[in-house]
Amino acid sequence: MSTEFLTLEKAAERLGVHYMTAYRYVRQGKLSATRVKGVWQVTPQAIDGFRQRLNERKERPRTGDDSRRTGDYVNELHACLVNADAGGAWGVLQRAIDAGGEIGTVYLEILAPAMARIGEEWSRGEIDIAIEHQATAIATRLVGQMSPRFVRRGRRRGEVLIGGPSGERHALALAMLGDLLRLEGYDVFDLGADTPANSFVHAASKINDLTAVGVSVTTTDSVEGAIDVVRTLRRAISDDVPVVLGGSAISGPDHAREIGADFYANGARGFIELLDSITRGSSTVDDEMAAESSKSNAPKTTRKKAPSESGGNGAQSRRQSDADASNN
Numbered sequence: 157m158s159t160e161f162l163t164l165e166k167a168a169e170r171l172g173v174h175y176m177t178a179y180r181y182v183r184q185g186k187l188s189a190t191r192v193k194g195v196w197q198v199t200p201q202a203i204d205g206f207r208q209r210l211n212e213r214k215e216r217p218r219t220g221d222d223s224r225r226t227g228d229y230v231n232e233l234h235a236c237l238v239n240a241d242a243g244g245a246w247g248v249l250q251r252a253i254d255a256g257g258e259i260g261t262v263y264l265e266i267l268a269p270a271m272a273r274i275g276e277e278w279s280r281g282e283i284d285i286a287i288e289h290q291a292t293a294i295a296t297r298l299v300g301q302m303s304p305r306f307v308r309r310g311r312r313r314g315e316v317l318i319g320g321p322s323g324e325r326h327a328l329a330l331a332m333l334g335d336l337l338r339l340e341g342y343d344v345f346d347l348g349a350d351t352p353a354n355s356f357v358h359a360a361s362k363i364n365d366l367t368a369v370g371v372s373v374t375t376t377d378s379v380e381g382a383i384d385v386v387r388t389l390r391r392a393i394s395d396d397v398p399v400v401l402g403g404s405a406i407s408g409p410d411h412a413r414e415i416g417a418d419f420y421a422n423g424a425r426g427f428i429e430l431l432d433s434i435t436r437g438s439s440t441v442d443d444e445m446a447a448e449s450s451k452s453n454a455p456k457t458t459r460k461k462a463p464s465e466s467g468g469n470g471a472q473s474r475r476q477s478d479a480d481a482s483n484n
């Protein structure tokens with residue numbers, strides 16, 4: 157009798173969670189899975205078992221805020237944001253933190269989904285752009301209030317430059333990304349949105365030990381700007397500093413490669429995993445990142461070729477493993 161296996165993506169779909177959440181369940185030992193040739197395999201029985209344990213937990217009596225689920229916070233926050241209730245919005249985040257929520261999770265699993273829902277409502281014409289703007293203004297203040305908590309003491313892990321190219325206006329995503337990287341021990345230089353290509357170079361030249369440059373591309377309108385940033389950076393900065401593309405307008409590793417980037421990272425967590433691998437040593441980038449990526453067949457070389465050797469398209473000659481190990 158042959159056993160049916162699901163990929164982790166399919167398992168995540170069945171569980172109704174993000175791929176990265178399912179990945180975390182596996183890492184935490186909550187969801188049984190085996191890795192075969194770099195691909196996670198999950199049995200339907202493992203999914204059933206996981207669901208059963210989850211239901212059992214839900215059925216336990218609730219004790220105040222402690223047992224609130226993330227989804228409830230997203231709903232409440234969303235309501236506060238669309239109703240321009242800044243105090244209420246802050247209260248929701250505080251309650252989530254008081255209930256034991258990690259601050260990174262509060263960004264990625266509460267604030268970002270609430271904003272994504274607002275974006276969807278706007279795109280479906282259900283809410284006016286004014287509501288979206290008002291919600292963004294509140295969210296920006298929330299990030300400002302939360303930001304000082306995103307610190308990690310001790311040894312610094314590296315320096316990362318992030319920014320959005322000309323035409324890109326989504327600065328909030330960068331602010332959140334910056335905080336999440338700081339929480340992991342990286343020093344972050346955030347140029348914000350709408351930054352000219354030469355200014356990326358200017359900023360990069362001021363950083364002594366730059367680990368990577370992250371370029372955020374959230375709308376298709378700013379893809380041209382991203383091409384300019386990547387080209388300009390590749391001509392100007394050391395070939396050892398990878399340029400990483402991310403954001404919702406980059407469809408994946410192939411798209412990032414077409415633009416000329418060294419890496420694609422899927423969401424903040426994908427970026428963190430990629431940076432960790434870069435700082436630990438390049439071979440692990442392939443082991444850990446490419447393992448999750450069905451697309452990567454990367455040659456394992458540490459040094460990248462000089463731009464002149466790369467025929468003007470850096471990505472072709474650089475290591476092409478892609479950090480799409482994880483979603484947001």
Ligand code: B12
Nearest residue numbers: 272275279325326327328329370371372376402403421424
């Ligand atoms: C707030 C917002 C705005 C604000 C931005 C203000 C600000 N200060 O940031 C304003 C009102 C200006 C705006 C304008 C527009 N927006 Co807008 N906006 C949003 C909204 C609602 C929230 C964005 C946000 O901050 N999310 C929270 C962050 C944390 O999530 P995130 O962006 O997904 O970022 C994560 C990852 O993508 C990743 N990531 C992001 N950057 C990087 C970089 C690197 C290197 C890496 C590795 C990872 C990474 O990490 C983050 C955390 O995991 C989104 C909806 C949504 N789905 O997010 C729409 C959204 C992004 N906007 C959209 C659109 C269409 C527009 C406009 C074109 C609308 C218009 N016609 O005017 C303009 C374009 C402006 C421009 N040229 O940039 C679309 C984009 C669709 C697309 N991909 O093309 C969205 C998705 C709405 C929708 N559902 O249609 N927007």
